Amino acid sequence: MARDNTMEVRILPHAGPIAVRTVIPRLVYASYVPGLSFEPARGGAAAQGSNQNAPTPRNLIEGSIGCAVGQGAQCLGPVPAVANTPAVGTSVAKASQVHGNVTLTHNGVTKPLSAGDSISMGDTIASGANSGAFVQFADNTQLTFSENARLKVDDFVYDPNSNEGKASYSWLTGTFEYVSGLMAKHENPDNVGVQTGYGCICIRGTEFIARHPSALQTEIDLIHGTVDIVPKQGPGTKSFDAPVAIMLDRWGPKAAPLTQSQYNAIKVTLSSATASPSARR
Numbered sequence: 001m002a003r004d005n006t007m008e009v010r011i012l013p014h015a016g017p018i019a020v021r022t023v024i025p026r027l028v029y030a031s032y033v034p035g036l037s038f039e040p041a042r043g044g045a046a047a048q049g050s051n052q053n054a055p056t057p058r059n060l061i062e063g064s065i066g067c068a069v070g071q072g073a074q075c076l077g078p079v080p081a082v083a084n085t086p087a088v089g090t091s092v093a094k095a096s097q098v099h100g101n102v103t104l105t106h107n108g109v110t111k112p113l114s115a116g117d118s119i120s121m122g123d124t125i126a127s128g129a130n131s132g133a134f135v136q137f138a139d140n141t142q143l144t145f146s147e148n149a150r151l152k153v154d155d156f157v158y159d160p161n162s163n164e165g166k167a168s169y170s171w172l173t174g175t176f177e178y179v180s181g182l183m184a185k186h187e188n189p190d191n192v193g194v195q196t197g198y199g200c201i202c203i204r205g206t207e208f209i210a211r212h213p214s215a216l217q218t219e220i221d222l223i224h225g226t227v228d229i230v231p232k233q234g235p236g237t238k239s240f241d242a243p244v245a246i247m248l249d250r251w252g253p254k255a256a257p258l259t260q261s262q263y264n265a266i267k268v269t270l271s272s273a274t275a276s277p278s279a280r281r
Contacts, residue, residue, distance in 0.1 A: 090120055090121065091118035091119065091120055092119065092120060092121055092137055092138055092153065092156040092158070093118070093119040093135050093136060093137040093138065093141075093153070093156075094116065094117065094118055094119065094135070094136060095113050095114065095115055095116065095117045095119065095125075095133055095134070095135050096115060096116075096134045096135065096136055097115055097133065097134040098113050098114055098115050098117075098132075098133045098134075099131055099132050099133070100127070100128060100129075100130050100131025100132065100147075101127070101128035101129070101131045102125065102126070102127045102128070102131050102132070102133045102145070103125075103126050103128075104117060104119065104123055104124070104125055104126075105123060105124040105126070106120060106122075106123045107122075113125065113133060119135060119153060120153070121153055121154075121155060121156050122152075122153065122154070123152070123153050124150065124151070124152040124153075124172075125145065125149075125150070125151055125152075125153075126149070126150040127145045127146070127147055127148060127149045127150075127174065128147065128148065129147050129148060130147055131147050132144070132145045132146050132147060132149070132270065133145045137156065137158075137167070137181055138156075138158050138160070138181075139158045139160075139163065139165065139167075139181035139182040139183045140181040140182055141167065141178075141179065141180060141181030141183070141184070142177075142178075142179040142181070143176055143177070143178055143179075144176060144177040144270050145174065145175075145176045145270075146174060146175040146176060146211075146269055146270045147174065147175075148173060148174045149173060149174025149175055149176050150171075150172040150173045150174060151169055151170065151171050151172060151174075151176060152169065152170040152172065153167075153169055154168040154169060154170055154195070155167060155168040156168075158183060163182040163183060163185070164183065164191075165183045165191065166183070166191045166192065167183060167184075167191070167192045167193075168192075168193055168194075168195065169193075169194045169195065170194075170195045171194050171195065171196050171210060173212070174211075174212075175209065175210065175211040175212070175269060175270065176209070176210055176270075177207075177208070177209045177210075177267065177270055178194065178203070178206065178207065178208055178209075178210065179206075179207045180192070180203055180204075180205050180206045180207065180225065184203045184204055184205050184206060185204075185205045190202065192204075193230075194210065196210070196218050196248065197218065198218055198231060198232055198233075198248045198249055198250060199229055199230050199231035199232045199248060199252075199253075200228075200229070200230040201220060201227050201229060202227060202228040202229070202230055202237075203225075203227055204225060204226045204227065204228070205224075205225040205226065206222065206224060206225035206226065206227055206242075207222075207223050207224040207225060207242075208220050208221055208222040208223065208224075208225075208227065208242075209221045209223075209263070209266055209267060209270070211266070211269075216249055216250070217247055217248070217249045218247075218248040218249070219245060219246065219247055219248070220245070220246040220248065221245050221246075221258055221262075221263055221266055222240060222241075222242045222243065222244050222245070222246060222258070223242050223243050223258065223260065223263045224242050224243075225241075225242055226239060226240065226241050226242070227239070227240055227246070228240075229246060229248060229252075229253040231248065231252045231253060233250055233251075233252070234250070234251050234252030235252045238252075238253055240253070240255060242258075243257075243258040243259065243260065243263070244256070244257070244258050245257065245258040245262075
């Protein structure tokens with residue numbers, strides 16, 4: 001329907017004896033969450049014939065839209081319930097430990113990051129020289145940043161009832177360690193991924209360290225789990241099982257052996273960030 005059309009709908013709740021008629025000025029499928037948003041009528045006045053006990057936006061989302069009449073109206077099918085779906089700006093993680101000069105860019109404003117600070121979808125975390133941080137997300141995903149690292153939280157939607165959701169990060173510079181949370185253990189590599197300059201690290205129940213051994217190469221040292229590498233150029237998707245060192249460049253990924261002792265030696269480079277979280281795992 002047109003942007004400003006007004007339509008009358010009959011809400012058929014999943015529970016309850018009667019349907020409720022109400023006037024909804026605009027129903028919009030949000031671009032960043034799989035649900036509906038609701039905007040009141042302009043001027044705040046209730047439309048004629050609407051019920052003062054009309055469903056709230058939450059009720060509307062959890063019910064069904066049945067018969068609809070009026071200019072531009074259409075009959076729609078059931079609308080699924082949407083739970084725990086954060087909007088942009090909603091906290092999705094916290095910084096548990098911070099060492100040295102670490103910043104958080106939120107809504108275009110950069111400020112120092114401190115232990116206990118919240119991190120939201122769309123935020124960018126950056127560490128300076130001899131600095132680092134330990135960040136834990138709502139599904140228990142853990143990120144440990146070494147010095148001169150920079151990463152953006154592009155997307156993070158998590159339902160704690162089912163442990164399902166999606167997460168996407170953009171890794172820009174530096175070194176970090178990633179330990180999967182509950183979402184990635186559903187083994188859908190399309191749902192959780194880290195974007196790099198050469199492709200996506202698609203994650204399925206994983207622990208790895210990502211770093212840049214040279215300006216033209218990315219290295220993923222995978223010690224637990226499985227990742228799918230989706231290069232921007234070159235061959236198609238390739239799956240790798242731990243333990244393995246994955247070298248990713250413009251020609252695609254290549255595998256090399258990796259031992260636990262080698263991984264531990266690489267992990268020492270993260271010790272300046274936060275030694276305590278590493279010791280807990």
